Amino acid sequence: MGSLTRLIVFLSILAAITRKSNSQYLFPITKHEPTNQFYTTFNIGSPTKSPVNLLLDLGTNLTWLNCRKLKSLSSLRLVTCQSSTCKFIPGNGCDGKSCLYKQPNPLGQNPIVTGRVVQDIASISTTDGGKFLSQVSVPRFTFSCAGEKTLEGLPPPVAGVLALSPGSSSFTKQVTSAFNVIPKFSLCLPSSGTGRFYIAGIHYFIPPFNDSSSSIPMTLTPIRGTDSGDYLLLVLNIYVGGSPLKLNPDLLTGGAKLSTVVHYTVLQTDIYNALAQSFTLEAKTMGIFKVPSVAPFKHCFDARTAGKNLRGPNVSVIEIGLPGRIGEVKWGFYGANTVVKVKETVMCLAFIDGGKKPENLMVIGSHQLQDHMLEFDFSGTVLAFSESLLLHNTSCSTWTSKK
Template sequence: MGGVTHLIVFLSMFSAITLMSEAQYLLAVTKDEPSRQYYTTVYIGSAAMTSPVNLLIDLGTNLTWLNCRKIKSLSTLGLVTCKSSTCKSIPGNGCDRNTCLYRQPRPLGKNTVVTTGRVVQDNATIFTTEGGQPVHIAPSRRFTFSCAVDKYLQGMAPPIAGVLALSPGEFPFWRQMTSAFNVIPKFSLCLPSSRYGYFFMGTPSLGGKKTVPMTSTTLKIDSGKYLISVRSIYVDGVPLTLDPSLLEGGAQLSTVVPFTVLQTDIYNALAQSFTLRQRYYMTKLFYLMISVFKYIKSTNLIFVWVLNLFSQNIGMTQTPGGHAPFKHCFGEGASGRNMDVSVMEIGLPGNGKEVKWRFQGANMMERVSETVICLAFVDGGKKPNESMVIGTHQLQDYLVEFDLSTTQMAFSDPLILHNTNCST
């Protein structure tokens, strides 16, 4: 299938997006269910011969890299020379005779593998909605990236052929595109819980004219990472008792970590509080049922009723291990089916006061079987590089905006509260 045909198919698939977004520039985000990896499709090449290339979305990569064999026509591909200003501006650059090289860190896996690839340029095509008008192809722009070979794609889902760089560095995709199209340097992600979501460059808007309230906090940039300052963590409004030093480094945001990873002491405090709160609600329910006993004439009836209600809740049915990477799992009842579980909130600085980022329901739990759901957080050990890394399971179905013009991050409420989500 030719490049132009691919573009037409793409536009047909995402025609619904025009009704949901007034963002200036847009790419679709696809969730690969088996791997829980999120990728987008960039069209590379001339207008006559574009090649759709699926790229893993990574907030930690500075320069996009991909298997250049996926580009069908190399006639428009140009090597970046060592002496060029472009090469000199790329951190970690190198040279092979007169060809610019880039050291490419792999975002997946515990052991970071770094390979060297040639830096090249080609045209890249994206899409625009321009005030809510039907999606159409934006003029292509020159795009700088580097080439990699197949073996460095290890660990990535089969459709993925490289990494789309979204770091706060000098050459991420979003910075190249916003500069080329002369729009405000910010981007937003709406990661779907299933199917397709959105990657905006410019000002996002979900639901046509309907706006989704956003809360802002300061965005910290450190060693090519996006971090937010964490003041406190709550479960159902009750703060966790933590050593303040555990929160000093803040929380890193990641689009390649599937579940939020917490330093052991933070994880244990969260898991203990979560479990105790579930038991508290169960005990409260039990005494409520006892209090209405006098209104029920049949003791057999009350016994059956109590048994029914208890069997439908997860609070007292914690299951043993065996559901890696999770440590705290529960037998699923009515509460599990409805995801009616405790709410976690992260306290962040905002406008001179603390603001709270709320996680609830499906963002708190993960189904591992038909009858078992687990607390969707991972114990990262006593001495991880970051005490808290917020993963994609917690980010999905939120609109999250990275505004590098103000160094602010904005986040929505859970979109389910506004009768919408990130999935098409």
């Protein structure tokens, strides 16, 4: 009987582990329209829970926030300098026994400020892929407390920055480690309304993709995480209207950084000029007239001369050639992601000239990422990306009514 009991207990534990490893978590993504920045919301603290809004940043290694925004600090615990938790945080420091973290503001509005590293309970929601289910707790969520001045330049509703970098201290790595789930997260940035942020996502219920048998088509490409906390894609070519740009190959060797805080894609001057020239020539052949520029954009057009379709304004497709499993794959950006309406009758090429010697030759911004499903998989160091959901007459803002 004892052996049978032990077997039953073992099988129960195994079943629990299996169920746990198949868990997935869902967070809302809100677009702050005045600043075009994206943030998510969840609860921190116990027993009094405080909902906090945190800016999504792919380049931050440790979440930081103004702890004065929390309703109760009673469950907040300081992380000691000698702890393994502190030692694994990039850029850590010490103040006596307390662990410190230098908080770089991703919007660059003020100098780096050092804050104390703390832990508290974070409450997040499980999901079936379509709706929020039960609340679960991350018992030792590690983050840093920031001062009021550190928040300068961030959208008013935001209390800090959520770390989504490849580093071991990022929010996503902490959640996947705490629950022993698939080490990946997914973003579906909305062009308006509410989008979705998944951790360990298995199914994504976005109409018409409402079950596992009709999953969103995704393309895989390698992704590299850097020591600075960035995600880089290896770029093979850039195409406009199906034709490759004539570029010095050295301009592509640095790859393309992905960013959720830079809104419009920034390109080194030579890359930008080649792209803008090709796009303008294509526009001319399509009967789309050029008009005076509107800052910060250099190339603008008469919106009335461009037709419309599901993908937005009917303009040339811009594609990035990336390495795939058996050759080059292309990530296409259509009208809604390539141009932006700045006046009632004026639309502009939604790319920025970053100068001759920028820190990064290419930074793909959130305007280009909107309404694409992006899946960052740490287990295989790959990025899975969808084509624009607008092609399927849906978007990241569309929430399923699945029961």
